[in-house]
Amino acid sequence: MSVLPIITIPNPLLKQKSLPVENITEEVKELVENMRETMLFHKSCVGIAAVQVAALSRIIIVDVSLAQTPHRSSGLLVMINPVIAYSSGKSSSREGCLSVPDFIGSVTRKKKIEVEYLDINGQKQRLKTEGFEAVCIQHEIDHLDGYVFLDRVTSVKTDVFRR
Ligand SMILES: [Zn+2]
Structure with missing residues (x-):
C-alpha cells in the first residue's frame, strides 16, 4: 500500500469526467487501498475521489468519522460507480478540498x-x-464529473475564503 500524490488545481485532469469501473479487478482493489492510505495520511480528510490521485475511475471513498468534529457516520464507505438516485432539501456549509489547497x-x-x-x-x-x-x-461525486467546489459556489467574490 502506498500514499499517492494528490493533484491540485489547475491540473486539467480535475476537469475530466471519470469512467465507470467495468470490473472490480485486483488493480481496482489496489487503487482503493492506496486511496484509503492517502486519505488517512492527510489529517481530517474525510473523502477522496480517484481522480485526485490521477486515476480517472468512478471511485470515491468517504469516512466522516475521521472529521475533527463528530457527525453521524456510516463509517468507511467505498463507492464504485456512485449515482445519486434521489435527493431533497438544501444545506449550506463550508467545504475544503485537498485538490484546492489554499x-x-x-x-x-x-x-x-x-x-x-x-x-x-x-x-x-x-x-x-x-x-x-x-x-x-456529493462533493466527491462532483470530482467524478470534473467539478471542484469552486464550480459550485454562488459567487467566488463572497463565498470563497483563503485558508
Ligand atoms: Zn475534493
Whole structure:
C-alpha cells in the first residue's frame, strides 16, 4: 500500500469526467487501498475521489468519522460507480478540498440523498444519508464529473475564503 500524490488545481485532469469501473479487478482493489492510505495520511480528510490521485475511475471513498468534529457516520464507505438516485432539501456549509489547497468555500448542496453504488465486492448497495456525510458524498461525486467546489459556489467574490 502506498500514499499517492494528490493533484491540485489547475491540473486539467480535475476537469475530466471519470469512467465507470467495468470490473472490480485486483488493480481496482489496489487503487482503493492506496486511496484509503492517502486519505488517512492527510489529517481530517474525510473523502477522496480517484481522480485526485490521477486515476480517472468512478471511485470515491468517504469516512466522516475521521472529521475533527463528530457527525453521524456510516463509517468507511467505498463507492464504485456512485449515482445519486434521489435527493431533497438544501444545506449550506463550508467545504475544503485537498485538490484546492489554499481556499475554502461556502457551498449549497442537497440535504438528503440516496446513493446507489457497487461496494468493493461488486455488490449493489443503496445508502440513505443526510447532513455532513451527504455533503461529502456529493462533493466527491462532483470530482467524478470534473467539478471542484469552486464550480459550485454562488459567487467566488463572497463565498470563497483563503485558508
Ligand atoms: Zn475534493
